Amino acid sequence: xxxxxxxxxxxxxxxxxxxxxxxxxxxxxxxxxxxxxxxxxxxxxxxxxxxxxxxxxxxxxxxxxxxxxxxxxxxxxxxxxxxxxxxxxxxxxxxxxxxxxxxxxxxxxxxxxxxxxxxxxxxxxxxxxxxxxxxxxxxxxxxxxxxxxxxxxxxxxxxxxxxxxxxxxxxxxxxxxxxxxxxxxxxxxxxxxxxxxxxxxxxxxxxxxxxxxxxxxxxxxxxxxxxxxxxxxxxxxxxxxxxxxxxxxxxxxxxxxxxxxxxxxxxxxxxxxxxxxxxxxxxxxxxxxxxxxxxxxxxxxxxxxxxxxxxxxxxxxxxxxxxxxxxxxxxxxxxxxxxxxxxxxxxxxxxxxxxxxxxxxxxxxxxxxxxxxxxxxxxxxxxxxxxx
Amino acid sequence: xxxxxxxxxxxxxxxxxxxxxxxxxxxxxxxxxxxxxxxxxxxxxxxxxxxxxxxxxxxxxxxxxxxxxxxxxxxxxxxxxxxxxxxxxxxxxxxxxxxxxxxxxxxxxxxxxxxxxxxxxxxxxxxxxxxxxxxxxxxxxxxxxxxxxxxxxxxxxxxxxxxxxxxxxxxxxxxxxxxxxxxxxxxxxxxxxxxxxxxxxxxxxxxxxxxxxxxxxxxxxxxxxxxxxxxxxxxxxxxxxxxxxxxxxxxxxxxxxxxxxxxxxxxxxxxxxxxxxxxxxxxxxxxxxxxxxxxxxxxxxxxxxxxxxxxxxxxxxxxxxxxxxxxxxxxxxxxxxxxxxxxxxxxx
Numbered sequence: 001x002x003x004x005x006x007x008x009x010x011x012x013x014x015x016x017x018x019x020x021x022x023x024x025x026x027x028x029x030x031x032x033x034x035x036x037x038x039x040x041x042x043x044x045x046x047x048x049x050x051x052x053x054x055x056x057x058x059x060x061x062x063x064x065x066x067x068x069x070x071x072x073x074x075x076x077x078x079x080x081x082x083x084x085x086x087x088x089x090x091x092x093x094x095x096x097x098x099x100x101x102x103x104x105x106x107x108x109x110x111x112x113x114x115x116x117x118x119x120x121x122x123x124x125x126x127x128x129x130x131x132x133x134x135x136x137x138x139x140x141x142x143x144x145x146x147x148x149x150x151x152x153x154x155x156x157x158x159x160x161x162x163x164x165x166x167x168x169x170x171x172x173x174x175x176x177x178x179x180x181x182x183x184x185x186x187x188x189x190x191x192x193x194x195x196x197x198x199x200x201x202x203x204x205x206x207x208x209x210x211x212x213x214x215x216x217x218x219x220x221x222x223x224x225x226x227x228x229x230x231x232x233x234x235x236x237x238x239x240x241x242x243x244x245x246x247x248x249x250x251x252x253x254x255x256x257x258x259x260x261x262x263x264x265x266x267x268x269x270x271x272x273x274x275x276x277x278x279x280x281x282x283x284x285x286x287x288x289x290x291x292x293x294x295x296x297x298x299x300x301x302x303x304x305x306x307x308x309x310x311x312x313x314x315x316x317x318x319x320x321x322x323x324x325x326x327x328x329x330x331x332x333x334x335x336x337x338x339x340x341x342x343x344x345x346x347x348x349x350x351x352x353x354x355x356x357x358x359x360x361x362x363x364x365x366x367x368x369x370x371x372x373x374x375x376x377x378x379x380x381x382x383x384x385x386x387x388x
Numbered sequence: 389x390x391x392x393x394x395x396x397x398x399x400x401x402x403x404x405x406x407x408x409x410x411x412x413x414x415x416x417x418x419x420x421x422x423x424x425x426x427x428x429x430x431x432x433x434x435x436x437x438x439x440x441x442x443x444x445x446x447x448x449x450x451x452x453x454x455x456x457x458x459x460x461x462x463x464x465x466x467x468x469x470x471x472x473x474x475x476x477x478x479x480x481x482x483x484x485x486x487x488x489x490x491x492x493x494x495x496x497x498x499x500x501x502x503x504x505x506x507x508x509x510x511x512x513x514x515x516x517x518x519x520x521x522x523x524x525x526x527x528x529x530x531x532x533x534x535x536x537x538x539x540x541x542x543x544x545x546x547x548x549x550x551x552x553x554x555x556x557x558x559x560x561x562x563x564x565x566x567x568x569x570x571x572x573x574x575x576x577x578x579x580x581x582x583x584x585x586x587x588x589x590x591x592x593x594x595x596x597x598x599x600x601x602x603x604x605x606x607x608x609x610x611x612x613x614x615x616x617x618x619x620x621x622x623x624x625x626x627x628x629x630x631x632x633x634x635x636x637x638x639x640x641x642x643x644x645x646x647x648x649x650x651x652x653x654x655x656x657x658x659x660x661x662x663x664x665x666x667x668x669x670x671x672x673x674x675x676x677x678x679x680x681x682x683x684x685x686x687x688x689x690x691x692x693x694x695x696x697x698x699x700x701x702x703x704x705x706x707x708x709x710x711x712x713x714x715x716x717x718x719x720x721x722x723x724x725x726x727x728x729x730x731x732x733x734x735x736x
Contacts, residue, residue, distance in 0.1 A: 045696040085696025088631050088638040093434050100431040114542065118633040122430075139544075181531050182540040182637065210528075 028337055030105030036075045036329065036336075038063065038322075039104030041094035041119075042134070043111055044083035050237065050264070051314045052111065055134050056081055057299075057307045058318025059108050064302040066326045073334050077326070080104060084111050091115035092122060099126050106130065106329065106341060108321055113137040113183060123148055129328070129341040133321030134314065137187070141367035147338070149345050149361055151321045153283040153370045155184070155259070159191025159232075161372045162257050162281035166230055167199045170255055176205035176228030178219055178243070180235065188234040188259060204228050214238060220246035223254075230255045233278075236262050241270045248274035255279070263375075264312040268382050276379035279387070283370035284316040284356045288383035295319070295355050316355035323353045324368075402581055421566055425559035433558050439670050440565035441626045446650045446662045447576045448619030453648070454657035455585060456612040457592030458507055459516040461644050462523030463620055465503075466496040468639040469526055470621025471628030475543040476536055485548030489625055496621030497614045499526065504613030508606050511595075523644065527636050542635030545628050565626055572619055576659050579615065588612055592657070649703055653710050655717030664718040672706065673699040 030037035040059055042052030063077045071077060080102040082094035091111045098104045099122075106129040110116050113135035120140065123130050127147050132140055136152030177192055179185035185208070196203055205226035207219050220243060223231060231247075231254040233240045240262045247253065256278040263280040265287070271278075285291040295316065300308060328344035329336050346365075350358035357371040375384040395401045405411065425433055445467060452458050470492040478488035503522040507515050530537045537543070547556045548564070555564045579585045587608045590598035599605055628634040646669065654665020673691070676698075681688035691698060714721055 044693050080692075082692050083694060083696055085699075087640065087696065088633070089438065089627075090696070092631065093431065093438070096431040096434050100429040114633065114635055114637050117542075117544070118631050118638070121632045126430075183542065183635070184540075186540050 028105070028335075029103040031075065031336065034075060035078050036072055037078045037080055037102060037104045038325070039080045039082070039095075039098030039102055039107050040109040041082045041084050041091055041098060041107075041111055041115075042109055043086035043115075044081070045085050047237075048086045048112060050266075050312070051134060051261070052083075052086075053310050054264075054312045054314035055109065055318035057303055057310055058133075058315035058320075059322045060307070061299045061302050061315070062319045062322030062326060065298070068302075072326060072330050072336070084115060086112060086115070088115050088118045091119050095119050095122050099128055104128065105336070105338075106325055108132075108318070108325060109134060111135070116140055120145065120148065127338055129325070129338055129345060131321040131325045131345070133317040136367070137183075144364055144366040147342050149324075149348075149366050149368075151324060151359055151368045151370070152317060153372055154367075155187040156191040156194070158260060158281050158283075158372060159188050160194055162259070162279065162374065163192055163195040163201075163232065164199070165281075165374045166232075166255060166257050166279060167195060167201055170230050173202070173229040173255070174204045174227055175201050176207075176223045176226060176231040176254065177203065178205075178207035178209060178216075178223070178232075178234050180211050180239070181208055182211050184236070184261070185234055188232075192232060192234075209235075209239065214242055216242045216246045219243070220250060223247075224250050224252045228254055230257070232257045233262075234259065237264070237267055241267060241275075244271045244274040244278070248272075257281070260284075260313060263384060264314075265382050266312070268377055268379060268384075271379075273379055275377055278377045280375050280377065280384055281372055282313060282375060282384075283372050284313050284320070285354075286375050286384040286386060288378070288381065288385045291354055292316075298354075320353040320355050320359060324348055324351050324359050327351055404577055404581075418570070422563075425562045430558055433562055435670060435674065437558070437562045437565050437630060439666055440562065440569040441623055441630060442647075442650070442666045442670060443569045443663055444565075444572045444626065445620050445623030446647050446654075446666050447572045447659060448616045448623060449647050450651060450657070450659065450662045451576060451579065451588070451619065452612050452616035454651055454662070455580060455588040455592060456609065458609065458612060459512065459648075460519040460616075461516045461648070462503070462519035462521070463616075463647055464639050464641055464644040465519070465523030465526040466500065466617040466620040467624035467627065467643060468523075468530065468636065469496040469499050469617075470624025471634045471639065472530055472537055472543070472624075473621065474625035475545045475628055475634040478548070479543050479545050480536075480538075485550055488548070489622060492621045492625035493618040494621075496617040496624070500613040500617030501610065504610045507609050507613065520644075523641065530636055540636065542633055542638075544633050546632070547629060561629070565630075568622060568626060572622070573659060573663070576619075580659065584608070584611065589657070646703070649707055651717075652707055653717055655719030658717075658719040660722070661717050661719035664722070668718060669703065669706075672702055676702060 040056060042056050043049055044052050060079060063079050066072060067076050080098055082098055084091040084094045108131055110119060110132055111134060116132055116135055117139050124145050130148045132148065132150045133152060136150050136154055138154055140148065141150050179189045205223045205228045209219060233243050233256055235243060240258055258278055258280050260282040263282055268275045287296060299311060328348060329341050331344045332340040346361055346363060348359060348361045350360055352358050359368045361368060374387045376387045377384050400406055424436055428436065449460065449463050452460050473495040474488040474492040477483045477491045478485055503519055506518050510518055531539050547561055555561045587603045590601065590603055591605060591608055595605055631638050650665040650669045651662060653668055655661025677688060677691035680691060710717060
């Protein structure tokens with residue numbers, strides 16, 4: 001009987017040990033003696049690629065910088081990047097691939113707001129340390145998830161900051177607003193309505209357009225007829241360009257505010273002189289500032305010529321997130337674990353990235369709540385300059 | 389070895405299959421599918437889950453387009469309606485998931501009556517455009533009905549618990565999808581063998597002749613729409629649960645095209661074709677990536693960073709190749725192989 005029990009218990013013991021060691025190994029996946037894997041899923045094809053590619057370039061710059069300095073405690077960082085084409089199902093699969101097949105130790109990114117929200121259960125279940133930098137929406141940090149951190153500022157706060165600034169600068173003026181018919185548009189409208197209520201703004205035009213709309217002739221004609229003097233253009237990229245071009249055609253130039261997803265230099269170039277003097281809000285430094293110029297100088301030798309041309313504000317958000325993550329892993333010493341990295345991310349206090357205000361998290365705080373600043377476009381130099 | 393089909397009784401004639409090897413292989417396949425979730429990692433398992441959900445949706449479309457010959461470009465409209473029906477009933481109104489699944493079938497089925505009615509007078513391209521318009525209208529309705537659907541904000545959906553069984557884990561959810569896929573497969577196979585199924589096929593082959601034979605075109609065309617939308621709605625609910633977040637953005641128009649591509653590649657009007665086509669189309673980009681990664685790591689990276697563009701190109705090439713060289717699809721290819729195997733060395 002004893003022999004039988006011994007025979008039975010040995011494989012069980014072995015299986016138990018293997019299972020335990022497997023769990024221990026799983027907690028430290030993506031790490032070898034020489035390498036540490038960081039994964040990312042972004043829209044690299046299709047129209048949102050303008051954002052996804054730029055963010056991934058930011059990650060690459062931070063990683064190249066760290067690797068040139070010897071890596072994380074002697075381990076070089078390997079960056080694994082997946083394209084989701086802005087398709088939610090593909091984001092989920094991409095994240096699963098990066099975690100399960102590429103065995104990433106940590107994640108950066110991840111794609112758009114809807115995609116990040118959808119992928120949250122996968123990230124939570126896996127427990128992988130993740131720093132999100134592309135689409136900061138409240139759902140990602142409310143309630144706080146143990147392993148998911150968000151660098152940035154909420155869309156609502158951004159809009160409130162911009163509209164408050166424009167309202168104080170243009171007292172008693174008539175307002176116009178146009179938003180997209182998606183979650184982004186609703187967020188913009190919610191932020192706008194908050195200030196309208198608080199400051200009792202006189203809104204004479206409030207429009208809504210279908211995502212993908214390219215012709216804004218009737219919308220802008222209505223805006224003109226309403227006599228709006230301050231205009232919040234709630235489009236993203238092509239929409240804002242079309243709106244400004246249309247206003248130029250109609251020979252009207254209201255004080256215009258745009259939001260950060262569209263605050264990228266190629267947009268300004270496409271708007272032409274019509275884009276001169278528009279106001280924007282952001283939590284990253286404009287490239288025309290000293291910090292922005294320093295960042296470009298730093299980036300130049302670290303990325304290819306094509307990648308350098310693809311740099312925009314999302315490169316800065318990506319860079320900051322990667323810096324924060326790399327610093328947290330580095331603080332874990334020679335044998336970083338997921339638990340340690342999460343704990344160190346939580347302890348992140350006033351980390352300087354050079355491209356935005358210092359980044360901090362805290363116990364139960366998974367959102368860095370970045371400081372906002374207002375900037376104004378300058379078409380001749382194709383740049384945005386801080387307004388203070 | 390069997391060389392011909394000799395059916396001597398009605399029982400043999402209406403049997404799903406009289407071939408023991410087919411039952412045997414089917415049992416082996418089911419057994420493999422039951423074991424798979426315990427062996428595969430989360431990434432590979434996600435392909436299996438997607439395949440099973442897609443099989444349900446494509447079998448739904450197959451009833452309308454494959455059996456009845458009514459082309460639908462707007463089936464994503466039924467998919468998104470099913471997903472929202474489930475999300476609203478279960479996540480918003482806290483109803484049991486079983487009610488959610490029922491609603492995911494019934495609500496798109498009711499919606500299909502709206503789009504099905506014009507089909508009584510429209511055919512071909514005109515019907516295709518009508519169904520396309522329906523998918524756009526349904527998106528607008530969802531976005532505008534904010535009090536019910538949360539508009540563009542979408543609705544978060546949790547994994548269900550049915551009859552005391554939790555489908556929270558990836559493996560459990562795959563089993564749920566497998567259950568629905570097997571049920572749908574048997575349902576569509578049986579529909580095809582029934583009087584209703586034969587009426588559908590008669591309408592597809594020649595609607596005037598079908599009418600002359602006493603088939604009520606109005607009733608059967610609407611029935612095809614309702615059945616197809618019911619099944620597609622269930623697939624929508626499963627897809628919504630898989631995404632864990634239901635929003636209009638999660639159901640792009642491209643899904644309608646992808647479903648039609650699956651039917652063309654698999655073989656129109658065949659349940660087996662729908663299954664083969666789904667497996668082929670879903671796995672094609674990954675299989676291509678694997679093949680190319682054997683030759684070069686750069687190609688692997690290219691497939692990672694340009695996956696969606698390459699995927700669209702691959703779909704295009706495959707559809708062209710199938711239309712040109714194998715219009716009967718994979719199921720046609722399978723029949724050719726089977727015939728060659730049986731008759732070899734004779735050609736026929």
